Amino acid sequence: MTLPHPHADQISLPIVLAVLGDPTRLAIVRYLASKEGVPLNCSQFLDLGSKTNLSYHLAKLREAGVTRAEVVGTSRLITLRRDDLDARFPGLLDSVIAAAAEDTALPAVGGHEVEISA
Amino acid sequence: MTLPHPHADQISLPIVLAVLGDPTRLAIVRYLASKEGVPLNCSQFLDLGSKTNLSYHLAKLREAGVTRAEVVGTSRLITLRRDDLDARFPGLLDSVIAAAAEDTALPAVGGHEVEISA
DNA sequence: TCCTTAGTTCAAAAGTTATTGAACAATTGG
DNA sequence: CCAATTGTTCAATAACTTTTGAACTAAGGA
Numbered sequence: 001m002t003l004p005h006p007h008a009d010q011i012s013l014p015i016v017l018a019v020l021g022d023p024t025r026l027a028i029v030r031y032l033a034s035k036e037g038v039p040l041n042c043s044q045f046l047d048l049g050s051k052t053n054l055s056y057h058l059a060k061l062r063e064a065g066v067t068r069a070e071v072v073g074t075s076r077l078i079t080l081r082r083d084d085l086d087a088r089f090p091g092l093l094d095s096v097i098a099a100a101a102e103d104t105a106l107p108a109v110g111g112h113e114v115e116i117s118a
Numbered sequence: 119m120t121l122p123h124p125h126a127d128q129i130s131l132p133i134v135l136a137v138l139g140d141p142t143r144l145a146i147v148r149y150l151a152s153k154e155g156v157p158l159n160c161s162q163f164l165d166l167g168s169k170t171n172l173s174y175h176l177a178k179l180r181e182a183g184v185t186r187a188e189v190v191g192t193s194r195l196i197t198l199r200r201d202d203l204d205a206r207f208p209g210l211l212d213s214v215i216a217a218a219a220e221d222t223a224l225p226a227v228g229g230h231e232v233e234i235s236a
Numbered sequence: 237t238c239c240t241t242a243g244t245t246c247a248a249a250a251g252t253t254a255t256t257g258a259a260c261a262a263t264t265g266g
Numbered sequence: 267c268c269a270a271t272t273g274t275t276c277a278a279t280a281a282c283t284t285t286t287g288a289a290c291t292a293a294g295g296a
Contacts, residue, residue: 001262012221012223013144013214013217013218013221013224014138014139014140014141014144014224015139016139017135017136017138017139017144017214018135018136018139018140019139020132020135020139021132021133021134021135021136021137021138022132022253022254023132024254026131026135041272041273042272042273043271043272050256050257051272051273051274052256052273052274052275053254053256055273055275056253056254056255057254058273059274073262073264073271074263074271074273075263075271075272075273076272088217089213089214089217090213090216090217091209091213091216092210092213092214092217094209095207095208095209095210095213096131096135096210098207098209099131099206099208100131103130103131103132105130106132119292140283142284159242159243160243161242161243167285168285168286168287169243169244170243170244170285170286170287171284171285171286172243173243173244173245174283174284174285175284176243178283191241191242191293191294192291192292192293192294193241193243193293194243
């Protein structure tokens with residue numbers, strides 16, 4: 001079972017911008033960027049909303065071509081489509097991520113790393 | 119009489135992205151960028167919609183901090199807030215404009231330059 | 237002053253997006 | 267098989283956005 005993703009050349013600029021223009025989704029992208037290389041699953045974003053709501057936002061990101069979701073068991077491993085976005089809209093993702101990294105008004109993922117007890 | 123504009127450091131990334139994530143507004147920004155230096159008034163965008171609708175979209179761009187509107191007589195001279203946007207979100211505007219310039223699906227202004235008849 | 241030009245405001249209608257909870261499916265481990 | 271884990275789907279609702287037309291304001295020119 002694979003999930004639908006737009007082909008690289010079907011990624012639309014206004015749709016990408018509209019999808020990124022939501023604080024929850026921007027926070028998701030920022031977190032993905034901060035962990036680039038490490039595929040994350042949906043539950044790692046639960047700080048940002050309910051399970052259902054994240055399913056909705058992650059679907060929006062995927063359908064816009066911003067993220068890729070690979071089904072592995074019961075998980076979906078989510079990654080940024082950096083290569084496709086960079087090819088299609090050079091510099092856009094980097095500037096958005098850099099700006100999002102500075103944005104303290106954005107919701108954040110984190111604060112519950114597993115403590116290594118003594 | 120002056121119109122309300124956000125101060126440079128109040129410009130918000132998600133709001134800017136959401137505002138740019140509309141084809142009409144992206145077309146406005148693309149046209150402003152293509153004529154950078156030349157202040158344009160609202161009626162020069164009438165290709166993109168009705169007068170009322172443009173008033174709405176231009177207000178959104180201004181309130182988001184993407185454009186500046188100066189009242190001159192009965193006109194508003196509209197310019198991109200390139201300096202403020204570049205300072206706040208380096209590279210963002212350039213990458214958006216470059217991508218928008220390539221986007222043939224976007225509505226366009228133009229096609230009615232005054233013909234110089236023989 | 238009267239008319240035109242430039243643009244705004246308002247209210248209504250239409251459309252879209254976000255959020256929720258309950259129910260569902262699929263995989264994994266015991 | 268059973269239960270737990272992961273995530274989706276559905277329907278409802280709430281909230282927002284876009285578009286429209288009519289009425290309006292403000293400035294400028296005849």
